[in-house]
Amino acid sequence: MKTQVVIVGGGPSGLLLSQLLHLNNIDTIVLERQTEDYVLGRIRAGVLEQGLVELAKKANVSDRMMREGQIHEGFDISQQGTKHNINLKKLTGGSTVMVYGQTELTRDLYQARHQMNGQIIHEVSDVELNDLKTNSPFLTYRKDGQEYRIDCDYIAGCDGFHGVSRQAIPTTVRREYERVxxxxxxxxxxxxxxxxxxxxxxxxxxxxxxxxxxxxxxxxxxxxxxxxxxxxxxxxxxxxxxxxxxxxxxxxxxxxxxxxxxxxxxxxRSFVSEPLTYGRLFLAGDAGHIVPPTGAKGLNLAASDIHYLSEALIAFYEQGSSEKLDSYSQTALKRIWKAMRFSWWMTTLLHKxxxxxxxxxxxxxxxxxxxxxxxxxxxxxxxxxxxxxx
The missing domain is CATH 3.30.9.10 (D-Amino Acid Oxidase, subunit A, domain 2)
Structure with missing residues (x-):
């Protein structure tokens, strides 16, 4: 097979990237280790930043979210039973968050990809990324006992902390920072x-x-x-x-x-892997970083990665410019480390x-x-x- 962008990982990050690229006439193939039912059975976060809400609108997957999601204008912090309200809308001049389960967003993304005949291949194994430093990378995998090969222009690693994408970056290049x-x-x-x-x-x-x-x-x-x-x-x-x-x-x-x-x-845990790029490979979401759930930044941080990466790929295919692709890692990591600091601060503030x-x-x-x-x-x-x- 041949496509423009192979996306490893069929969770919300990979599906959102595939949807955004498809809407801009860029071909993708998504590879997922698990079944669709398994992916939709994962119980995850549910507090969405405004940036992710706007990205969902851009991807044409926001209709149900806007009907069923709950807009929250603040939250409470309790210290030993004494409660104080943090009024987000007042303190930020109008910003709010949306409470809508990650599982539901993933369901909306799957539905959109199916409606657009997006190619998602489930239950793949033994995924290997090859020739990443060349202009002709390719990927191999096994399914139903057969080995397959996909030639592509770029590979997006959206396969989470335990996926193969980050491991494809040599340890001589990769730097990892962690707090457990x-x-x-x-x-x-x-x-x-x-x-x-x-x-x-x-x-x-x-x-x-x-x-x-x-x-x-x-x-x-x-x-x-x-x-x-x-x-x-x-x-x-x-x-x-x-x-x-x-x-x-x-x-x-x-x-x-x-x-x-x-x-x-x-x-x-707090975890960051640098850089997020290696040749034609780009990491996004949990493949490149993990934040503790305090502060609800995991999915939101993945969304900002997808924002930067989709813009970079669209700029390349529409304008022939690789400037945003070249700066993707540096651009994304600036926001990642700020969210890392905030999640660490919230965790140390509230835990025993x-x-x-x-x-x-x-x-x-x-x-x-x-x-x-x-x-x-x-x-x-x-x-x-x-x-x-x-």
Missing amino acids: YPFGWLGILSETAPVSHELIYCQHDRGFALCSMRNPKLSRYYIQCSLDDSPENWSDEAFWDELKRRIPEEDAAKLEMGPSIEKSIAPL FPDYSEFDTHIQRTEIEYLFSSEAAQKSLAENYVGLPY
């Missing part, structure tokens, strides 16, 4: 009404908690837990009891509890660290108290939370 946090998030999904119309981030001596939602009848809750813990160690009743201990009393009193329909533990000294604990407490008392500090938080400009 000494805890995880135990999360459940329940068909219950959210306890609040806005998110509540809770800092507590027992550990962090988050009250979130996917829609008015589907709630997502998290509590900080040990990395060696397991979802099997937590009955639904035990989870609800622990959550109620960490959130404000008035919210605990009205918390609607029900059976979990999904329960899992997510480890927290097992190795904190009394001094560290006092500094953390004072940092939150300062945030509550300073409009300038709240403006900085709000500016980063709604998303820095592309």
